[in-house]
Amino acid sequence: MKAQLSRRDALTLAAVGGVVFASRLVTGRILPTAQAADDFYFVQISDTHWGFDDPKVNPDPHATLLKSVAAINSVSPAPDFVIFTGDLTHKTKDPVTRRKRMAEFKEIVGGIKVPKIYFLPGEHDAADDRGGAFKEFFGETHQSFTHKGIYFATIDNVSDPDGIVGADQLAWLQRELGALHPTQPVVLFTHRPLFDLKQDWDWFTKDGAQAIELLKPFQSATVFYGHVHQENHHVTGNVSHISARSAMYPLPAAGSQPKKAPLPWDPAAADHGIGWREVGMGSGAATLKEYPTI
Numbered sequence: 001m002k003a004q005l006s007r008r009d010a011l012t013l014a015a016v017g018g019v020v021f022a023s024r025l026v027t028g029r030i031l032p033t034a035q036a037a038d039d040f041y042f043v044q045i046s047d048t049h050w051g052f053d054d055p056k057v058n059p060d061p062h063a064t065l066l067k068s069v070a071a072i073n074s075v076s077p078a079p080d081f082v083i084f085t086g087d088l089t090h091k092t093k094d095p096v097t098r099r100k101r102m103a104e105f106k107e108i109v110g111g112i113k114v115p116k117i118y119f120l121p122g123e124h125d126a127a128d129d130r131g132g133a134f135k136e137f138f139g140e141t142h143q144s145f146t147h148k149g150i151y152f153a154t155i156d157n158v159s160d161p162d163g164i165v166g167a168d169q170l171a172w173l174q175r176e177l178g179a180l181h182p183t184q185p186v187v188l189f190t191h192r193p194l195f196d197l198k199q200d201w202d203w204f205t206k207d208g209a210q211a212i213e214l215l216k217p218f219q220s221a222t223v224f225y226g227h228v229h230q231e232n233h234h235v236t237g238n239v240s241h242i243s244a245r246s247a248m249y250p251l252p253a254a255g256s257q258p259k260k261a262p263l264p265w266d267p268a269a270a271d272h273g274i275g276w277r278e279v280g281m282g283s284g285a286a287t288l289k290e291y292p293t294i
Contacts, residue, residue: 040148043072043082043114044189046226047246049124050108051090051101057249057262064247064274065108073113080147082114085226085244086122086158086191088138093128102137118143122191122227123158123202131159142169144176151180155190157205163192164206170214177214185220192227193243195236198254203228215239228254229262230273245274 048065058064072082089101102125109117119138126134131141141156153176157165165173180186188194194208205211215221221239229246230253249262250273263273 040080042147043079044085044224044244045082045247046085046191046244047087047122047229047248048084048105049087049090049246049248050105051092051097052248054249054262056264058274059265059267061248065105068247069108069111073111078114080114081116081118082109082112083118083154083189084109084120085189085224086120087124087226087246088119088122089125091124091128095129095133098125098129098133099136102133106137118145118154118189120154120189120191121156121158123163126156126159127161127163130161131156134159142172150185150187151176152187152189155188155194155211157190157192157194157208162206163202163204165208165211170207170210173211174214177218180218182217183219186215186218186222188215188221188223190223190225193225193232193234193241194223195234195241197228197232197234201254201260203254212236212239247274250274 121134144153197203223241229251232243234241
C-alpha cells in the first residue's frame with residue numbers, strides 16, 4: 001500500500017483487516033435527490049479481538065490492529081468517522097483482564113486521526129457483565145447520529161446474555177425512526193446479524209425481526225454488522241444486510257463444516273480471510289470487492 005491514498009483511492013479502497021470504506025451510501029442505492037448527501041466515506045472495523053493469541057490461526061495477532069490504525073492514518077483526506085462493530089476484545093471471564101484489554105485497545109485506536117470514533121460491543125466484550133466494563137471505557141452501547149444527510153444508529157444485541165435487542169431499545173429505535181421521512185437514508189450498525197443466518201452457530205438475533213420491521217417504511221435501509229468474520233450479503237424485503245470480515249481471524253461459511261471454529265492459517269494462501277474491501281459507487285450501483293490483507 002502506498003504511503004498516502006488520494007481522495008479518489010479512498011472512495012474505492014479499504015485498508016487492513018475487516019475494514020469497510022463507503023461513500024454516498026447506501027449499498028447500491030442512489031440517495032433520493034431531496035436527501036442527497038455530500039460525498040464522504042467512513043471506516044468500519046469489526047471483530048478485532050484484542051487479546052486473542054493463537055498462532056495456528058493468526059501468526060502475529062498483535063500486529064493486525066496496529067496495521068489497521070496505520071493504514072487508516074495513511075488516507076488523505078481522513079475518513080469522516082471510524083466505527084468498530086463489536087468484539088473489540090477477546091472474551092475472558094476475568095474482569096481485571098477484560099478491563100486491561102479494553103484499556104490497551106482504547107489506547108491503540110486512540111491514535112486514529114479522525115474527527116470521531118464510534119464503538120459497539122460484541123458478546124466477547126459485554127455478555128458476561130451486561131456491558132458494564134464496555135460502558136466504563138466507551139460509553140453507551142447504543143446511540144444515533146446524522147451525518148451529511150444520512151441517519152445512523154448503533155444497536156446493542158449482545159449485552160443481554162440472551163442475544164436480544166430488548167424491549168427498551170426497540171422502543172427507543174421506534175421513536176427515533178418514527179421521526180424520519182421514508183426517503184431518509186437509514187443505516188444501522190449491529191454486532192450480530194438481525195436476521196437468522198445460522199441459529200445453532202449463534203448467528204442471529206432472537207428479536208431481530210422486530211428491528212427489521214421498523215426499517216420497512218424506508219426506501220433506503222442498510223444494516224452493517226460483524227460477528228460472522230466474513231463478508232455476507234443478505235436482503236430482507238427492502239433492507240440490505242452486509243457483514244464485514246474480522247480483523248483477527250476468519251470463520252467458515254455458515255453450515256460448511258460441522259462446528260464453528262476459526263479457520264487455520266495457511267501460509268500458502270493468497271487470501272487469509274482477513275482482508276480489505278473495495279467499495280466503488282457508480283451510477284446507482286455499488287461495486288464491492290475483497291482484497292487479502294497479506
